Amino acid sequence: MKVRGLSGLGCLLLTMLLPVLLAGCDGLQQSARSAQKAETETTQSQQAEPDQAVHPGKRLHDANCISCHDAAMYSREDRRISDFTLLQQQVRRCDANLGSRLSAEDLQQLTAYLNQAYYHFSKE
Numbered sequence: 001m002k003v004r005g006l007s008g009l010g011c012l013l014l015t016m017l018l019p020v021l022l023a024g025c026d027g028l029q030q031s032a033r034s035a036q037k038a039e040t041e042t043t044q045s046q047q048a049e050p051d052q053a054v055h056p057g058k059r060l061h062d063a064n065c066i067s068c069h070d071a072a073m074y075s076r077e078d079r080r081i082s083d084f085t086l087l088q089q090q091v092r093r094c095d096a097n098l099g100s101r102l103s104a105e106d107l108q109q110l111t112a113y114l115n116q117a118y119y120h121f122s123k124e
Protein backbone atom coordinates (compact mmCIF):
# COMPACT_ATOMS: atom_id res chain seq x y z
CA MET A 1 0.00 0.00 0.00
CA LYS A 2 2.77 2.30 0.97
CA VAL A 3 4.78 1.38 -2.11
CA ARG A 4 1.90 1.83 -4.51
CA GLY A 5 1.26 5.28 -3.06
CA LEU A 6 4.82 6.28 -3.71
CA SER A 7 4.90 5.07 -7.27
CA GLY A 8 1.63 6.86 -7.87
CA LEU A 9 3.23 10.05 -6.65
CA GLY A 10 6.30 9.41 -8.82
CA CYS A 11 4.12 8.91 -11.81
CA LEU A 12 2.28 12.12 -11.11
CA LEU A 13 5.50 14.01 -10.67
CA LEU A 14 6.84 12.63 -13.92
CA THR A 15 3.70 13.58 -15.81
CA MET A 16 3.98 17.11 -14.46
CA LEU A 17 7.66 17.37 -15.14
CA LEU A 18 7.67 15.88 -18.60
CA PRO A 19 6.31 18.90 -20.51
CA VAL A 20 8.68 21.15 -18.59
CA LEU A 21 11.65 18.96 -19.50
CA LEU A 22 10.58 18.77 -23.11
CA ALA A 23 9.98 22.49 -23.33
CA GLY A 24 13.37 23.16 -21.79
CA CYS A 25 15.04 20.90 -24.30
CA ASP A 26 13.22 22.48 -27.20
CA GLY A 27 14.23 25.92 -26.04
CA LEU A 28 17.86 24.86 -25.98
CA GLN A 29 17.70 23.44 -29.45
CA GLN A 30 16.20 26.63 -30.75
CA SER A 31 18.90 28.83 -29.33
CA ALA A 32 21.53 26.45 -30.67
CA ARG A 33 19.93 26.72 -34.08
CA SER A 34 19.89 30.50 -34.08
CA ALA A 35 23.52 30.60 -32.95
CA GLN A 36 24.40 28.34 -35.84
CA LYS A 37 22.48 30.57 -38.23
CA ALA A 38 24.29 33.67 -37.02
CA GLU A 39 27.60 31.90 -37.56
CA THR A 40 26.69 31.01 -41.13
CA GLU A 41 25.68 34.57 -41.85
CA THR A 42 29.00 35.96 -40.61
CA THR A 43 30.95 33.53 -42.75
CA GLN A 44 28.95 34.50 -45.79
CA SER A 45 29.49 38.21 -45.32
CA GLN A 46 33.23 37.64 -44.92
CA GLN A 47 33.36 35.68 -48.15
CA ALA A 48 31.39 38.33 -49.98
CA GLU A 49 34.07 40.94 -49.35
CA PRO A 50 36.33 41.13 -52.40
CA ASP A 51 40.08 41.42 -51.99
CA GLN A 52 40.70 44.94 -53.21
CA ALA A 53 43.84 45.56 -51.23
CA VAL A 54 46.22 44.13 -53.84
CA HIS A 55 47.14 46.41 -56.76
CA PRO A 56 46.84 44.53 -60.09
CA GLY A 57 50.36 45.74 -60.93
CA LYS A 58 51.68 44.03 -57.81
CA ARG A 59 50.39 40.69 -58.99
CA LEU A 60 52.07 41.23 -62.37
CA HIS A 61 55.24 42.31 -60.64
CA ASP A 62 55.38 39.36 -58.26
CA ALA A 63 54.71 36.96 -61.10
CA ASN A 64 57.26 38.40 -63.56
CA CYS A 65 59.76 40.78 -62.10
CA ILE A 66 61.48 39.27 -59.11
CA SER A 67 63.76 36.81 -60.88
CA CYS A 68 66.63 39.34 -61.22
CA HIS A 69 65.93 41.79 -58.44
CA ASP A 70 63.43 42.16 -55.65
CA ALA A 71 61.56 45.27 -54.60
CA ALA A 72 64.59 46.56 -52.70
CA MET A 73 65.85 47.73 -56.12
CA TYR A 74 63.20 50.46 -56.15
CA SER A 75 64.12 51.96 -52.84
CA ARG A 76 67.90 51.51 -52.98
CA GLU A 77 69.87 54.57 -52.11
CA ASP A 78 71.41 55.24 -55.51
CA ARG A 79 68.36 54.33 -57.55
CA ARG A 80 68.54 55.68 -61.07
CA ILE A 81 64.98 56.48 -61.87
CA SER A 82 64.14 60.10 -61.21
CA ASP A 83 60.88 60.77 -63.02
CA PHE A 84 57.79 59.03 -64.32
CA THR A 85 58.98 58.86 -67.95
CA LEU A 86 62.23 57.19 -66.91
CA LEU A 87 60.26 54.76 -64.80
CA GLN A 88 58.10 53.84 -67.79
CA GLN A 89 61.22 53.37 -69.92
CA GLN A 90 62.93 51.20 -67.32
CA VAL A 91 59.88 49.00 -66.87
CA ARG A 92 59.79 48.53 -70.66
CA ARG A 93 63.52 47.83 -70.78
CA CYS A 94 63.29 45.27 -68.01
CA ASP A 95 60.30 43.65 -69.69
CA ALA A 96 62.36 43.37 -72.88
CA ASN A 97 65.28 41.82 -70.96
CA LEU A 98 62.91 39.42 -69.32
CA GLY A 99 61.40 38.49 -72.66
CA SER A 100 58.03 38.47 -70.96
CA ARG A 101 56.42 40.68 -73.61
CA LEU A 102 53.74 41.98 -71.33
CA SER A 103 50.97 43.96 -72.97
CA ALA A 104 51.03 47.76 -72.99
CA GLU A 105 48.22 47.68 -70.47
CA ASP A 106 50.15 45.36 -68.14
CA LEU A 107 53.24 47.57 -68.37
CA GLN A 108 51.08 50.55 -67.50
CA GLN A 109 49.69 48.72 -64.47
CA LEU A 110 53.22 47.75 -63.43
CA THR A 111 54.50 51.30 -63.77
CA ALA A 112 51.49 52.66 -61.87
CA TYR A 113 52.07 50.13 -59.10
CA LEU A 114 55.79 50.87 -58.75
CA ASN A 115 55.07 54.57 -58.76
CA GLN A 116 52.36 54.26 -56.15
CA ALA A 117 54.33 51.93 -53.90
CA TYR A 118 57.90 53.25 -54.24
CA TYR A 119 58.60 56.25 -56.48
CA HIS A 120 55.71 58.67 -55.95
CA PHE A 121 56.42 60.76 -59.08
CA SER A 122 53.73 63.07 -60.36
CA LYS A 123 52.65 61.93 -63.82
CA GLU A 124 53.70 64.69 -66.18
Ligand code: HEC
Pocket residue numbers: 061064065066067068069073074078079080081087090091094095097098100110114
Ligand atom coordinates in the same frame (compact mmCIF):
# COMPACT_ATOMS: atom_id res chain seq x y z
C1 HEC B 1 66.67 40.08 -66.72
C2 HEC B 1 66.78 40.53 -65.34
C3 HEC B 1 65.68 41.53 -64.91
C4 HEC B 1 64.35 41.29 -64.89
C5 HEC B 1 63.60 40.02 -65.23
C6 HEC B 1 63.72 42.52 -64.44
N1 HEC B 1 64.67 43.46 -64.18
FE1 HEC B 1 64.35 45.33 -63.51
N2 HEC B 1 66.32 45.65 -63.44
C7 HEC B 1 67.32 44.76 -63.81
C8 HEC B 1 68.61 45.34 -63.58
C9 HEC B 1 69.96 44.67 -63.85
C10 HEC B 1 68.38 46.64 -63.07
C11 HEC B 1 69.42 47.68 -62.68
C12 HEC B 1 69.69 48.55 -63.88
C13 HEC B 1 70.68 49.60 -63.54
O1 HEC B 1 71.13 49.71 -62.41
O2 HEC B 1 70.94 50.38 -64.47
C14 HEC B 1 66.94 46.80 -63.00
C15 HEC B 1 66.31 47.93 -62.55
C16 HEC B 1 64.96 48.14 -62.51
C17 HEC B 1 64.32 49.38 -62.14
C18 HEC B 1 65.01 50.67 -61.73
C19 HEC B 1 65.40 50.67 -60.27
C20 HEC B 1 65.96 52.03 -59.87
O3 HEC B 1 67.18 52.20 -59.93
O4 HEC B 1 65.15 52.92 -59.50
C21 HEC B 1 62.99 49.18 -62.25
C22 HEC B 1 61.88 50.19 -61.97
C23 HEC B 1 62.79 47.83 -62.69
N3 HEC B 1 64.01 47.21 -62.82
C24 HEC B 1 61.57 47.26 -62.93
C25 HEC B 1 61.41 45.96 -63.36
C26 HEC B 1 60.12 45.40 -63.68
C27 HEC B 1 58.79 46.13 -63.57
C28 HEC B 1 60.33 44.12 -64.08
C29 HEC B 1 59.29 43.12 -64.56
C30 HEC B 1 58.67 43.45 -65.84
C31 HEC B 1 61.76 43.88 -64.02
N4 HEC B 1 62.37 45.02 -63.57
C32 HEC B 1 62.35 42.68 -64.33
C33 HEC B 1 67.10 43.49 -64.29
C34 HEC B 1 65.89 42.88 -64.45
